[in-house]
Structure formats: structure tokens, C-alpha cells
Amino acid sequence: MELKSNVPAGPLADKWDNHRFSSKLVNPANRRKYKAIVVGTGLAGASASATLAEQGYDVSTFCIQDSPRRAHSIAAQGGINAAKNYQNDGDSIYRLFYDTIKGGDFRSREANVYRLAQVSNNIIDQCVAQGVPFAREYGGTLANRSFGGAQVSRTFYARGQTGQQLLLGAYSALSRQIKAAKVTMHTRQEMMELVLVDGTARGIVTRDIISGKLTSHSADVVILATGGYGNAYFLSTNAMASNVTAAWRAHKKGAGFANPCFVQIHPTCIPVHGSYQSKLTLMSESLRNDGRVWVPKKPGDTRKPASIPEEERDYYLENKYPSFGNLVPRDVASRNAKEQCDAGKGVGSTQLAVYLDFAEAIRRDGEATILKKYGNLFQMYEKITDSNPLDEPMMIYPAVHYTMGGLWVDYNLMTTIPGLFAIGECNFSDHGANRLGASALMQGLADGYFIIGNTIANYLGSTPLDAVDTEHPQFPQAEKQVQDRIAKLLKNSEGGPEGKITVDDIHKELGLLLWDHCGMSRDKEGLEKALTELPAIQEKFWKHVYIPGSGEELNQSLERAGRLADFLEFAEIMIRDALAREESCGCHLREESQTEENEAKRDDNNYSHVAVWEYQGESKEPTLHKEELSFENVTPSQRSYK
Amino acid sequence: MTTKSIDLSLEIWRQKDSKATGDFETYTLQNISTDMSFLEMLDVLNENLTREGRDPVAFDHDCREGICGMCGAVVNGIAHGPEPETTLCQLHMRHFNSGDTLVIEPFRSRAFPIMKDLITDRSALDRIIQAGGYVSVNTGGAPDGNAIPIPSTTAELAMDAASCIGCGACVASCPNGAAMLFTGAKISQLSLLSQGQPERKERAMAMVTAMDKEGFGNCTNERECEAVCPKGISIRNIAIMNREYVKASVLG
Ligand SMILES: Cc1cc2nc3c(=O)[nH]c(=O)nc-3n(C[C@H](O)[C@H](O)[C@H](O)COP(=O)(O)OP(=O)(O)OC[C@H]3O[C@@H](n4cnc5c(N)ncnc54)[C@H](O)[C@@H]3O)c2cc1C
Ligand code: FES
Numbered sequence: 090m091e092l093k094s095n096v097p098a099g100p101l102a103d104k105w106d107n108h109r110f111s112s113k114l115v116n117p118a119n120r121r122k123y124k125a126i127v128v129g130t131g132l133a134g135a136s137a138s139a140t141l142a143e144q145g146y147d148v149s150t151f152c153i154q155d156s157p158r159r160a161h162s163i164a165a166q167g168g169i170n171a172a173k174n175y176q177n178d179g180d181s182i183y184r185l186f187y188d189t190i191k192g193g194d195f196r197s198r199e200a201n202v203y204r205l206a207q208v209s210n211n212i213i214d215q216c217v218a219q220g221v222p223f224a225r226e227y228g229g230t231l232a233n234r235s236f237g238g239a240q241v242s243r244t245f246y247a248r249g250q251t252g253q254q255l256l257l258g259a260y261s262a263l264s265r266q267i268k269a270a271k272v273t274m275h276t277r278q279e280m281m282e283l284v285l286v287d288g289t290a291r292g293i294v295t296r297d298i299i300s301g302k303l304t305s306h307s308a309d310v311v312i313l314a315t316g317g318y319g320n321a322y323f324l325s326t327n328a329m330a331s332n333v334t335a336a337w338r339a340h341k342k343g344a345g346f347a348n349p350c351f352v353q354i355h356p357t358c359i360p361v362h363g364s365y366q367s368k369l370t371l372m373s374e375s376l377r378n379d380g381r382v383w384v385p386k387k388p389g390d391t392r393k394p395a396s397i398p399e400e401e402r403d404y405y406l407e408n409k410y411p412s413f414g415n416l417v418p419r420d421v422a423s424r425n426a427k428e429q430c431d432a433g434k435g436v437g438s439t440q441l442a443v444y445l446d447f448a449e450a451i452r453r454d455g456e457a458t459i460l461k462k463y464g465n466l467f468q469m470y471e472k473i474t475d476s477n478p479l480d481e482p483m484m485i486y487p488a489v490h491y492t493m494g495g496l497w498v499d500y501n502l503m504t505t506i507p508g509l510f511a512i513g514e515c516n517f518s519d520h521g522a523n524r525l526g527a528s529a530l531m532q533g534l535a536d537g538y539f540i541i542g543n544t545i546a547n548y549l550g551s552t553p554l555d556a557v558d559t560e561h562p563q564f565p566q567a568e569k570q571v572q573d574r575i576a577k578l579l580k581n582s583e584g585g586p587e588g589k590i591t592v593d594d595i596h597k598e599l600g601l602l603l604w605d606h607c608g609m610s611r612d613k614e615g616l617e618k619a620l621t622e623l624p625a626i627q628e629k630f631w632k633h634v635y636i637p638g639s640g641e642e643l644n645q646s647l648e649r650a651g652r653l654a655d656f657l658e659f660a661e662i663m664i665r666d667a668l669a670r671e672e673s674c675g676c677h678l679r680e681e682s683q684t685e686e687n688e689a690k691r692d693d694n695n696y697s698h699v700a701v702w703e704y705q706g707e708s709k710e711p712t713l714h715k716e717e718l719s720f721e722n723v724t725p726s727q728r729s730y731k
Numbered sequence: 732m733t734t735k736s737i738d739l740s741l742e743i744w745r746q747k748d749s750k751a752t753g754d755f756e757t758y759t760l761q762n763i764s765t766d767m768s769f770l771e772m773l774d775v776l777n778e779n780l781t782r783e784g785r786d787p788v789a790f791d792h793d794c795r796e797g798i799c800g801m802c803g804a805v806v807n808g809i810a811h812g813p814e815p816e817t818t819l820c821q822l823h824m825r826h827f828n829s830g831d832t833l834v835i836e837p838f839r840s841r842a843f844p845i846m847k848d849l850i851t852d853r854s855a856l857d858r859i860i861q862a863g864g865y866v867s868v869n870t871g872g873a874p875d876g877n878a879i880p881i882p883s884t885t886a887e888l889a890m891d892a893a894s895c896i897g898c899g900a901c902v903a904s905c906p907n908g909a910a911m912l913f914t915g916a917k918i919s920q921l922s923l924l925s926q927g928q929p930e931r932k933e934r935a936m937a938m939v940t941a942m943d944k945e946g947f948g949n950c951t952n953e954r955e956c957e958a959v960c961p962k963g964i965s966i967r968n969i970a971i972m973n974r975e976y977v978k979a980s981v982l983g
Contacts, residue, residue, distance in 0.1 A: 140870040155791065156857050158897055159799040175877060211873070218873035220866045220926045222889040229880025247890060253798055254893060261865035268861040276854065299846055328793040362734075362766045365775055368795045438734070472817070475733075475766075475825055538870045586784045593778065637786055642748065643847045645789055646781065 090345055090703045092716045095499040096200040101722050102182075105204045108500070109543055113550025120145030123549055124308040126293055128280045128335055130157035130263065132256055132530055133513025134314030136537025139262035142271035144542055149306060150263070151275045151295060153330045158260045161316050161328040162533065165252025166373060168236055168244035169530040171209040176233050180241040182206045187723060188239060189528060193493070193521020194675040194691060195725035196348070196699070198718065200500060201518050208539040209531050213245055215538055219258040223247050237374060237526025238416060244527045249373065249465060255530055259537070278304075279648065280335045281571040283311065283342050283509065284563050290339075290509035291557045294567045296575075298648065301641040303571055305564035307557055310508050310545055313339060314537070317492035317514040319352065321656045321663065322608075323593075323600025325489035326358060326371045332652040333659045336496050336515055340659075344504040345701040345714065347497035347517035349659070350667035353524055353676050354609045356422035358488035359473055360442035364597075369488035370473060373466055374526060377415045377422070379450035379459065380483065382406050384443050388433030394444055394482050405429060413730045420523060420676040420689075421730055423487035424609045430486070437484045446482035487609065491529060493520045493675070494666070497701045497716070501544035502536060505701075507552070510545065512536035517699065522675020575640040578650050582636050589635035592650045598626050599657060607660075607667050612680035616668040623664065627657045662702045662711055669713055672696040693725055736762045737829035741776065743788055744836040749846050755834070765825035769812060770795060770802060772824055790849040797821040797961060800896030803903070804849045805836045810900035810959040818898065818961040838903035842910070842946045853899045855945040856913060862941035863934040864917040866926050879925045892920040894962045901956035901964075907948030912956040914942050915972035916964050922975055932979035939976050 097108040115123065123146050127138045130152040138150040152160060172185040185206040190197055213231070217223065223245050224232040236244035247254035266272040277298040284292040284305065292307040318333035319325035340346045357372045383402045390397065405425060407414045415422075426443045429435065436442050451459050456479060460467070467478045474484070496504050496511040498518055503510050513533040520528065581589060606619035630653065638644040673682045673689035674696065682690045698715040705711055739760045746753025760779075763772055770792050777787035792802040797818040804819055806812035812822045827833070835849065843851040881889075893916070901912040918935055921927030927934070950969055957966040 136870075143869045154793060154799070154801060155853060156800075156897065158857070159793055159801045161794070161799075163799045164794045164796050173876070211871075213876040214873040215868075215870060217876040217879075218866065218868045218926055220889075220921050220924050222886050222893050222920065222924065223876075224890075225881055225883040225886040227883050229882050230877045232883075248894075250798065250894060253896075254890075257893065261860065262868075262870070264857065264861040265865045265867060276857075328799065329795060330793050363764055365764070365767055365771050367768075367771050367774055370796060472821060473768075473823065475823070542870070586782050591778055591781050593774075635781065637781055637784065643789055643850065646787060 090505055090701070090714050092345065092497065092505070092701055092714055093499060094198060094716060095501055096198065097500065101199060101203050104200050105207055112543060112547035115546045115550050117145055121147055123147065123310070124149065125545065126306055126308040126311045127151070127314060128293065128312065129160065129314030129316060129513070129515070130260070131160035131162035131314060131316055131513060132252070132259055132533030133515070133537045134312070135160070135256065135259035135263045136534050137312055137314060137512060137541045138272050139259060139266050140538050140542050141545065142266035142269070148266070148272045149275065149308065150272050151278045151280060153277065153279050153298065155276055157263055157274060157276065158257060160256060161331050162256045162530070163253050164328060165530055166249045166371065168234065168246035168251045168527045169212070169255060169534070170236070170243050170525070170527040171213045171245060171531065172206050172243060173210050173213060175231060176242045178241045180243050184241065185209060185243065189519065189525055190521065190723055191726070192525040193523055194728070195693070195697070195720065196521035196674060196718065197519055199720060199722055204540070205519050205532055205535050208535045211539055212531060212534045216255055216258050219261060221247065221254045221258040223254075238418065239525070252530060255534065259534070280315070281338070281651070282567045283339050284567045285342055285506065286557050286561055286563050289507045289554070291561070292559065292564060294564070294571050296571065299643050301639070301644065303568050305559040305568060307559045307561070307564065309549060309554055310510060312510045312512060312541065313496065313515050314513045315515045317495070318656070318659065319489045319492050321599070321660055322489040322603050323596045324361065324366060324369050326355065326369050329368060332655065334652050334655045336511070337655040337659050339496060339504065339506065339509060341704050342506065343704070344506045344509060345497035345703055346494070346662060347699050347701045348494035348522070348666065349663045349702065350607065350670060350677070351493035351522050351675060352489060353419065353491040353493060354423045354487045355490035356419055356426060356487050357445065357485045359470065360437055360484050360486035361439055371488070371490065372470060372483070372485065374419070376445060376463060376466060376483070379462070380415065380445040380447050381449060382415050382422070382426070382443055382445055384429045384434040384436060394436070394446070403434070410730050417730050420609060424678055426485070426487055427609060442484035442486045444482035445485045447478055448482070451479065491524055493517065493522060493524055497699065501547065502541060503544065503548065508548065510541060512541055522677070575647070575651070577631070578647060578654065579636055579640060581632070581634060586635045589633050590629070592634055592636065592646055592653055595626060595630045595634060596649070596653050596656070599653070599660060602626065603660060603663065607664050609676065610678040610680060611667050613668065616664055619664045620661070620668065623660055630654065630657055665711065666700055666702065669700060670696055688729070691727060697725070735765045735825075737765060737824065737827060737831070739763055739827065740832040742832065742834045743848070745788070745848055746845055747847065749844050753845065763824055765823070767824045768795065768820055769806070769822040769824065770820050788849065789847045792820055795820040798896060800898035803838050803898045803900055805838060805903060807834050810838060810904045811961055816961055816963045818896070838899050840899070840902045840908040842908060843899060843902065851899075855947070856897055856899060856910065858945060859910065859914055859938055859941045860917065863930070863937035864921070866921065867930060881925060885923055889920045889923040892916040892923070892964065892968055895964050896962055898961065900959045900961060902947065904955040904959040905948065906953055906955065907951060909950050909956070910942050910945070910947040911950045911969045911972065912960060912964055912966065914938050915968035918975055919968045919971040922971065931975065935972065935975035935979045939972070
């Protein structure tokens with residue numbers, strides 16, 4: 090597997106310009122002859138579909154949900170970054186670039202990140218023009234806030250519903266192209282297989298979720314915008330249908346998978362309350378601005394929080410990190426919460442929670458001020474937990490939130506399979522080992538609105554492609570593969586459910602394995618244990634899972650089983666990747682790699698690379714390739730929060 | 732916060748596919764934690780049914796955070812159930828008592844054919860947006876975001892309307908099956924903003940026409956839509972839509 094990043098020459102600030110100038114174009118009159126398949130209608134997929142259709146390509150777009158507007162992006166809350174410097178507080182493209190690459194703990198490509206910062210400003214303009222109702226100042230200009238510990242106010246927002254408003258903007262642009270018959274929209278269609286012809290991506294096979302019917306679709310390019318794989322852990326803040334299937338199918342057909350072990354775990358989520366729990370809800374990070382995190386000093390202390398006197402409380406973040414206190418970065422806060430709970434000091438009915446206490450802030454600023462800042466969050470918390478944070482401390486616990494790893498792409502966002510592109514959370518490109526708040530929305534829209542149109546023109550303009558349609562033998566062959574796989578999933582169902590287990594039983598088991606051993610802190614022993622335990626879970630799944638119903642109907646158990654089957658295979662490269670990276674970096678502590686003060690120790694001498702996995706076939710060990718990272722403009726520095 | 736366990740009797744609409752005639756089936760559930768969400772309660776039912784070799788109840792859902800608009804069913808006659816401004820996924824079982832019977836059925840409307848059990852086809856709402864619920868601006872040529880100032884109160888009003896999640900509860904609750912709250916919200920969002928002005932008339936005409944064509948009914952001021960809207964979208968948006976439509980059709 091050859092990993093050519095195709096980063097253009099020239100000074101950092103000129104690379105994108107130079108690249109666009111040297112790229113091939115497609116004559117406007119010729120564009121309609123080219124077919125593009127876009128899988129996914131989140132920020133990345135919806136913006137790409139609309140933009141390519143506006144440019145004149147013949148676009149077919151697919152999503153799992155009943156409407157493109159319901160993609161997981163809809164749930165993003167906090168905001169989107171851009172280097173507008175509207176607040177005149179010292180921001181610039183270079184600063185956004187620097188913060189993003191530093192935030193990623195120097196594990197991403199300089200050129201990609203710089204381009205992201207460059208186009209960030211166009212995104213805001215585009216969204217405003219679409220009628221996205223961003224928050225405004227009294228004078229009518231756009232409002233900003235500082236987010237996720239940034240020292241400048243560069244985050245644009247629409248109440249706590251930024252993702253919703255940006256997605257509805259992209260969805261409206263997409264709807265306009267559907268109306269114009271430039272995009273053919275296929276809802277409730279799940280991509281089950283990628284089709285290659287002569288080593289080049291030429292189409293997909295989808296399953297109609299309502300009827301179960303399999304259909305082949307051919308094209309000149311295939312763009313995956315299928316989101317992240319956080320649901321490998323079963324519980325996460327991701328939407329229920331988020332999955333790795335499309336990316337995994339591509340991987341098995343030859344697309345390298347980069348940094349699969351890079352997963353972000355968010356510290357402020359509502360804790361798990363029972364084994365029936367289906368997903369986790371994020372509470373905004375801003376709460377840590379005023380809330381104080383603590384646990385009882387004595388393990389197993391079950392008194393009510395109010396009955397625990399001050400001197401018997403451990404404000405562990407404030408004690409351990411006096412200069413940052415409760416505002417330490419996400420990974421540090423998450424790790425410490427888990428550590429406290431592992432030591433038996435967790436609170437609540439499951440003892441998997443820590444307190445986030447507003448009592449002092451309320452005494453200091455008054456209830457009204459605190460409610461003005463966090464009223465809607467308190468309300469949301471109360472709705473779910475039936476407890477009012479004004480009366481008793483909130484309980485929080487970390488949860489899987491975002492996946493930085495993804496399909497490896499070059500500067501053109503093309504995977505190692507020619508003609509297969511990956512955009513949005515589905516690729517690995519811009520966030521290194523840790524993503525900054527409000528940067529995922531930026532990346533999804535940068536990829537879809539401003540990058541992919543250029544790089545696809547370059548690909549189509551420079552690659553001779555034979556005419557291929559779904560009559561080509563590769564399509565029926567791929568359909569057959571999907572059919573066999575569905576039959577294999579359903580084969581246990583004949584004898585009824587006796588002695589069998591459900592899809593969710595297995596998914597929970599996989600989730601626990603990954604959470605325990607491939608979560609925020611890892612060590613060799615645990616990872617090796619996970620690697621030896623995984624095959625048993627896989628076997629249990631294939632031997633004993635019971636799926637009611639057939640493949641020729643709406644069958645939600647079958648859908649979930651198909652996605653889980655892929656997570657079960659994918660988990661292996663997550664674990665292997667974590668095992669191979671014997672350094673702490675970004676979101677992860679590798680137990681063996683710590684400073685004397687027990688903080689994460691990065692190892693630039695040995696791990697300043699992107700780890701890219703290549704599939705070698707059923708029950709063969711995957712191979713690891715490395716794309717070395719070079720830093721010509723910034724100097725990697727070690728983080729310190731003491 | 733006190734967690735209890737409750738027992739429930741469920742009467743759920745079961746329908747094999749869009750062509751089948753459906754009917755209610757009764758199920759009982761024991762020991763449901765009051766901390767569960769409504770959908771988690773359905774998950775438990777489905778796990779039980781699966782273990783018994785019976786067909787689980789199909790229902791739509793995705794974010795489970797009250798924002799994607801995918802979930803929705805009528806519970807005891809109310810779309811999204813009894814709690815105000817709450818989607819079904821955000822409704823918790825503590826609002827019910829042990830021994831309750833819950834009648835659960837899909838969002839019913841002429842324009843929303845039932846696909847299976849609680850799942851309906853709401854694509855008609857997408858087609859209303861496709862008819863004109865956008866600003867015709869291609870990627871690239873947008874002016875600076877601050878070029879056109881918009882008073883913050885206007886932006887807030889636009890945001891109120893824009894927070895619609897497209898779940899269709901308004902349609903399901905309307906005795907006439909009207910989609911006016913949905914359509915009105917989008918029309919008023921864009922008519923409030925400067926960016927929406929150039930196409931203001933065409934938009935109102937096209938979206939209202941699409942709404943009629945899809946088989947949605949008319950508004951007779953029942954206000955049921957506003958009452959069930961999980962996002963508290965105001966019925967004022969319908970008045971705004973009517974005004975926009977009249978202006979567009981009379982003044983041309
Ligand atoms: C609760 C929450 C809050 C967040 N808040 C922020 C924030 O404030 N700021 C920020 O920058 N980021 C935030 N993020 C992260 C951000 O929302 C996501 O990273 C981003 O929206 C991903 O967009 P996407 O377009 O790549 O994919 P998604 O939005 O996940 O879309 C994936 C699409 O692919 C489709 N799909 C997937 N698989 C298939 C298949 N096999 N076949 C067909 N279709 C398929 C789906 O139907 C969907 O349309 C948040 C995330 C969460 C969970
Ligand atoms: S599942 Fe998204 S709104 Fe209920």
C-alpha cells in the first residue's frame with residue numbers, strides 16, 4: 090500500500106492556491122456526463138452533494154434515515170469555528186491552524202489543517218447566505234464565543250443547536266438540487282458494499298431498508314461521508330444508526346484505515362443509569378466554567394452529597410492541576426473521572442459518576458446569573474434525570490463522543506482506492522489525536538463545500554475512465570456477496586430463539602471490552618487481553634445471535650446485526666492500533682508512557698506518524714503502514730496542565 | 732430523584748407493511764425503571780419479544796436527544812405523549828404510573844402512509860422544502876457574513892421558527908392533517924431574514940402549492956399542532972405564512 094500524501098509544494102499559505110491552479114478542470118458542458126455517488130447526508134455529504142450538483146455533475150445521494158435532514162450532524166450543539174477575527178482579539182488563519190494542529194497533539198498533516206483554517210471563513214459566509222440564523226450582537230453583526238478552552242472568540246453558534254441549523258442549511262441547498270433533478274436522493278438506503286472495477290471505485294450496492302431489496306449503482310467517483318464509528322463502544326453520544334459499515338467495506342476492498350484507535354471521550358455526559366441504557370447524552374463542556382468536580386474522599390461513601398462535609402470531599406482536578414483546575418482539557422478530565430470511579434469513589438446508583446457542583450458559583454454569583462448561563466442545560470439535565478442542579482450537584486461521567494481516526498486520505502481527500510473519496514468524520518484528516526471543540530462541523534463543511542469539488546475535477550480531468558454500468562460482472566458479484574452475508578446473519582434464526590442471544594447482548598459485550606481496554610487509558614497487558622478475548626465474542630455472535638424476521642422486509646434487528654458484524658471485525662484494528670502506538674498522545678494515555686508527574690508522554694521520535702492499516706483477508710493479520718509526519722512550520726511541544 | 736419500577740400494559744399498533752391492514756396487540760411489561768426513556772422501554776419490550784421468537788415492534792429513532800425528528804408515535808391520543816415540548820425519545824417513564832395502559836400508534840395522516848408498525852413515510856415534508864424552502868445561492872459566491880447586519884431580535888425570531896425538527900407531530904395531531912405549522916415555520920424563518928427576500932413571493936407560492944398537492948389539509952385554527960410541537964413552534968407562523976401567500980398571490 091502506497092501512502093502518497095500528494096501535499097503540493099510551496100509555502101504553507103500558498104499550497105491550496107497552487108494546487109487549485111495546477112489541478113485539472115472539467116469543462117462545464119462535460120460535467121453532466123460524470124456520475125458521482127455520495128453516501129451520507131450529514132454536513133459533509135449534504136454540502137458535497139449540493140455543491141457537486143451546482144457545478145453540473147450528475148449526483149446520486151444515499152442515507153439511512155427517512156430524510157437527509159436527520160443525519161447525526163443535526164445533534165451538534167456548541168458551534169463552528171472560523172478565523173474571521175470579527176472580535177479583533179488576535180485571531181488569524183495561522184492561529185486557527187496552529188491551535189488545531191497543537192490541539193491534535195501534532196499527529197495531523199500541516200498542509201491539510203492549514204487549508205481547513207483557510208476555507209473556514211468561506212463557510213460562515215456561505216451559511217449566512219443560506220439563511221442560517223446564527224446568533225447576532227445587538228448591532229446586527231455575528232456573535233462569537235470562546236469554546237473548548239480557546240483563547241480567542243472564534244466560535245459561531247445558533248443557540249445550542251448549531252449542528253441543526255448548519256445541517257438544515259446544507260439540506261436546503263441539497264433540496265434545491267433535488268428539485269432541479271441534479272441530485273437523485275435515495276433515503277432509507279444502506280450502502281452494503283463498494284464495487285471496484287479494475288481497482289477503481291465504480292459504484293456501490295445498497296439495501297432498501299423498507300423492502301430489503303438490493304440494488305447496484307454505478308458512477309465515476311464514490312464519496313463516503315458516512316460519519317464516525319463511536320458506536321463500536323455501544324454506548325456513545327452518537328446517533329443510534331452511526332456505524333462503520335461503509336468505511337469498513339471500503340477498507341476490506343483496499344482502502345487504508347488510519348489511526349483507528351484515536352477516539353475522543355467527552356468528560357461531561359449524563360451517566361449511565363441502567364443496563365437498558367441505549368445512548369449517552371452530552372452536556373455542554375461550558376458547565377465546567379462554573380461547576381466544581383468532586384467525589385467523596387472515602388471510597389464507597391453513599392451519603393447524599395449535601396451530607397458530605399467539605400473536608401471529606403476530594404476536588405481532585407483542583408488539587409491535582411492547580412493552574413487549570415476544573416478546566417483541564419477533555420482527555421485529562423475524562424481520565425481522572427474514570428480513575429476516581431475505578432478507585433471506588435464514584436457516586437450515584439451505579440457508582441460510575443462524579444459530582445459537578447454549582448453550589449459555590451450560586452453563592453458567589455446568585456441563582457439568576459447561573460440560570461442565565463446554564464438554564465437550558467439544567468432543564469435538559471432535569472428532564473433526563475429528574476434532579477435539579479440548583480438543589481443538588483449534577484452527576485457526570487465520560488462518554489465516547491468523536492472518532493478522529495477514519496479512512497486514510499491524501500491531500501485530495503482520496504483514499505488508497507482510486508476514485509473513492511472520504512469526507513467529514515469518516516476520514517482521518519485534520520484532527521490528529523484529538524479534536525478541538527467546534528472543529529468537526531468546520532471540517533465537514535470545508536470538505537463538502539470547498540474542497541471536494543476541486544479535487545474531484547482534478548481526478549476526473551486527469552484519469553481516463555472506461556464507461557461502466559451495473560451490467561458489469563463486478564456488480565452482480567458484489568450483490569451476491571451482500572446476499573450471502575445476509576443469509577449468514579440469518580442462518581441461526583431457523584431454530585427459534587432458544588438458547589440464543591440478541592444483537593444488543595453482543596454489542597454491549599463488545600462495547601464493554603473496548604471501553605475497559607481500548608478507552609481513554611490503555612496498557613499493553615489490557616490491549617493484549619482484549620485482542621485474545623475478541624474472537625470469542627465474534628464467534629458467539631456468528632454462532633448464537635438470533636435475528637427474527639427475514640431479509641426481504643423492514644427488519645431493524647437485521648440492520649443492527651449487519652452493523653455490529655462490521656464493528657466486531659473493525660474492533661480488531663482499533664485494538665491493534667492502540668497496541669502498536671506505545672506512546673500517550675492526544676486523547677489517550679498509554680500507561681507505559683507517562684512523565685514523572687503521571688502525565689501523558691508523547692514520543693515524537695518513534696510515533697510521529699499516521700498509522701495506516703491494510704486489510705489482508707479473512708483471519709489474516711492486517712499490516713501496518715506509516716505515513717511519517719513532518720513539521721516544517723510549527724515545532725511540536727509537550728502539553729502541560731500542571 | 733427517586734427511581735421506581737412500574738408495570739405497564741401496552742396496546743401497540745402492529746402492521747406488517749404498507750399494504751397490510753393493521754391492528755392493536757396487547758403486551759405487558761414488568762419492572763420498568765422510571766429512569767428509562769420511552770424508547771428504552773420499547774427497546775426492553777423488543778428484547779423480550781425477540782427472546783420469545785416474536786417480531787419486535789418497528790419504530791423510527793436516531794438521535795434520541797430530541798433533535799433529529801426521526802422518532803414519534805401517538806401515545807394515549809397525544810403525538811409524542813403527554814409531556815409538553817418533549818419528543819418521544821425525551822419522554823421518561825417517570826411520567827407514568829404502575830398499572831397504566833398505554834395505547835401507542837403511528838402518526839396517522841393521509842400524507843403519511845404507514846410502512847410498518849409505528850413507522851410512517853413522511854417524505855412529503857421533504858418535498859415541501861424542495862419546492863422552495865431555501866435561498867438559491869450556489870456555493871462560493873456569498874458575501875462576507877457581516878455584510879448584511881441583521882438585528883439580533885430578528886435573528887432570534889428566525890431561530891425560533893428554524894428550530895422545527897420536521898417530526899410531523901403537527902400533521903398527526905391536526906384534525907385536518909394540515910402541514911401548516913411545518914411549512915409556516917420555514918416560510919417565516921426565511922421571510923424574516925434579508926437573505927430570504929429576493930425569492931420571498933415565489934417561495935410562499937411554491938411551498939403552499941406543494942403542501943396542497945401532497946394531500947395535507949387546511950388550517951381551521953384548532954391549535955392542536957402548537958400544543959404537541961416538541962419545539963414549541965408558535966401558531967403565529969401559520970398567520971405569517973397566510974400573509975405571505977396572500978401578498979404573493981394578490982400582489983403578484
Ligand atoms: C452530541 C454531539 C455534539 C456535537 N457538537 C459538536 C459541536 O458543537 N461542534 C463541532 O464541530 N462538532 C460537534 N460534534 C461532532 C460533529 O457533530 C460530527 O463530527 C459531524 O457532524 C459529523 O458529520 P458527518 O457529515 O461527517 O457525518 P454524519 O452527520 O454522522 O452523517 C453520516 C451520514 O452517513 C449516512 N450513512 C452512514 N452509513 C451509511 C451507509 N452504510 N449507507 C448509507 N448511508 C450511510 C447517514 O445516514 C448520515 O446521513 C458533536 C457530536 C455529537 C455526538
Ligand atoms: S430520536 Fe431524534 S428526535 Fe427523537
